[in-house]
Amino acid sequence: MKRLLIIAFAMTSTAASLCVQAQTYQWKDANGRTIISDTPGPGSAKTSRSTGNPAPTPTPATEKAGEAVKAAPPPQQKSxxxxxxxxxxxxxxxxxxxDKDAKDQAARAENQENCERARRTLTAxxxxxxxxxxxxxxxxQLMDNSQREQEMERARRFVTEACR
Structure with missing residues (x-):
């Protein structure tokens, strides 16, 4: 029982000393949300109260830094x-x-090969x-002139389609 009381007293005194050492501010913003911070609230805050030790007098440089911190939204912690x-x-x-790039490259290579084959056939x-x-x-069976003309026309169409 004595140990429990000693531990409780130690925890209470530790927590109390931490609160005394920390400078915190609590205020309500324009939307009515309670904000607790280590910097004083803006002048437009509805209410403001300071807990703990009094804060040092702010200088213009620290005021500008404080405004920049207030303007930035707090970072969201992701799990x-x-x-x-x-x-x-x-x-x-x-x-x-x-995978898409590999397929595109393979399709381009095949198209290039078909184009070259059609050009060689047309030339022949x-x-x-x-x-x-x-x-x-x-x-x-050897091609006659009409079959050759039909094949040349087909090869020309294929060359125009495959060799873009």
Missing amino acids: IADLNLEFKKRQQDAKEKA LQNGQPMAQLNEKGES
């Missing part, structure tokens, strides 16, 4: 779970972006090189 969730979201976004057709097509039976 570890929120920070972890944000980190995982950033990782997922980066992975999705890398225009130079009059003998070319063959497979018929319905799967046999190779």
